[in-house]
Amino acid sequence: MTVSFDASEQLLEQVNQALASKTPLRIQGSGSKAFLGRAVEGQLLDVRAHRGIVSYDPTELVITARAGTPLAELEAALDAAGQMLPCEPPHFGEGATVGGMIAAGLSGPRRPWSGSVRDFVLGTRIITGQGKHLRFGGEVMKNVAGYDLSRLMAGSFGCLGVLTEVSLKVLPKPRQCTSLRLEIDLERALLKLAEWGQQPVPISAASHDGRFLNLRLEGGEGSVNAARERIGGDDLDAGYWSELREQRLAFFADARPLWRLSLPNNTPALNLPGEQLVDWAGAQRWLKTDADAVTVRGIAVEVGGHASCFTAGATANPFQPLSAPLLRYHRQLKAALDPQGIFNPGRMYSEV
Numbered sequence: 001m002t003v004s005f006d007a008s009e010q011l012l013e014q015v016n017q018a019l020a021s022k023t024p025l026r027i028q029g030s031g032s033k034a035f036l037g038r039a040v041e042g043q044l045l046d047v048r049a050h051r052g053i054v055s056y057d058p059t060e061l062v063i064t065a066r067a068g069t070p071l072a073e074l075e076a077a078l079d080a081a082g083q084m085l086p087c088e089p090p091h092f093g094e095g096a097t098v099g100g101m102i103a104a105g106l107s108g109p110r111r112p113w114s115g116s117v118r119d120f121v122l123g124t125r126i127i128t129g130q131g132k133h134l135r136f137g138g139e140v141m142k143n144v145a146g147y148d149l150s151r152l153m154a155g156s157f158g159c160l161g162v163l164t165e166v167s168l169k170v171l172p173k174p175r176q177c178t179s180l181r182l183e184i185d186l187e188r189a190l191l192k193l194a195e196w197g198q199q200p201v202p203i204s205a206a207s208h209d210g211r212f213l214n215l216r217l218e219g220g221e222g223s224v225n226a227a228r229e230r231i232g233g234d235d236l237d238a239g240y241w242s243e244l245r246e247q248r249l250a251f252f253a254d255a256r257p258l259w260r261l262s263l264p265n266n267t268p269a270l271n272l273p274g275e276q277l278v279d280w281a282g283a284q285r286w287l288k289t290d291a292d293a294v295t296v297r298g299i300a301v302e303v304g305g306h307a308s309c310f311t312a313g314a315t316a317n318p319f320q321p322l323s324a325p326l327l328r329y330h331r332q333l334k335a336a337l338d339p340q341g342i343f344n345p346g347r348m349y350s351e352v
Contacts, residue, residue: 004052032093067099105155
């Protein structure tokens with residue numbers, strides 16, 4: 001049973017009261033991703049009451065939903081129409097919301113082949129730091145000049161405004177899907193992935209767990225079967241990809257802090273302290289380690305990447321510290337959209 005309720009007036013009133021009293025707000029849905037980033041001190045602004053699918057036209061491949069809508073509810077509506085969110089966002093909890101999906105900006109195994117959360121945001125409604133409820137973007141793909149504020153909300157962790165509604169581009173589910181695994185070392189696996197990336201091989205997910213290269217093939221029946229025959233390997237339970245996305249594999253149960261290294265494509269195998277799981281065909285590497293932040297980030301930066309800590313409290317600065325030019329841009333953007341600095345202050349960086 002779906003529930004729909006427009007609580008935008010109540011949310012706007014709470015924001016305006018916070019602006020008048022200069023009270024910081026801690027914007028949150030279910031809290032399924034509250035472990036990401038720095039802790040926020042402030043009055044809770046819970047968006048979960050503002051929920052429901054506003055419009056959905058499967059023929060137009062567009063769905064619009066309020067921020068407090070459970071992500072599972074939105075995905076169920078899409079699934080019933082044979083469609084999906086191509087970015088495969090993780091939930092990290094049963095109550096995960098659409099707003100939390102956008103705020104965290106996290107994508108699943110399909111990201112390199114289909115795009116990130118940001119790529120599918122068409123338009124938004126946002127309560128701004130001036131106490132106004134405004135609409136940005138639209139419900140069709142189009143080019144825009146200047147900042148695309150709707151897409152800036154993806155991965156902003158609620159620091160730029162209160163997201164109340166979002167329109168998303170969706171896609172049909174693939175006609176055929178099969179998963180397989182090959183016993184191959186990481187170095188050879190990365191070479192194979194680079195090779196296949198230059199060819200019409202319908203890969204939609206790839207990871208290496210230390211022993212096996214795990215692949216998912218999606219598309220038309222002919223192309224999937226041809227690739228399956230060419231690559232070989234053994235069958236893999238399709239549930240592996242959701243377990244990876246939701247961080248429920250045995251690898252993630254390790255008590256050591258979890259780091260995500262985001263690296264350039266085709267980065268070779270790295271000598272990392274601890275245990276690692278390679279995702280996104282090698283561009284994303286999960287690391288379980290007791291090494292300090294300086295060591296982990298030093299390795300990532302050396303090859304042109306960056307590192308984020310996914311374990312709350314393991315480091316004072318979970319996200320990669322910004323360079324001076326980037327910090328200046330972040331401050332300018334924050335000042336323009338949230339001049340009083342009341343939205344999730346310090347969630348991403350202590351300086352913002």
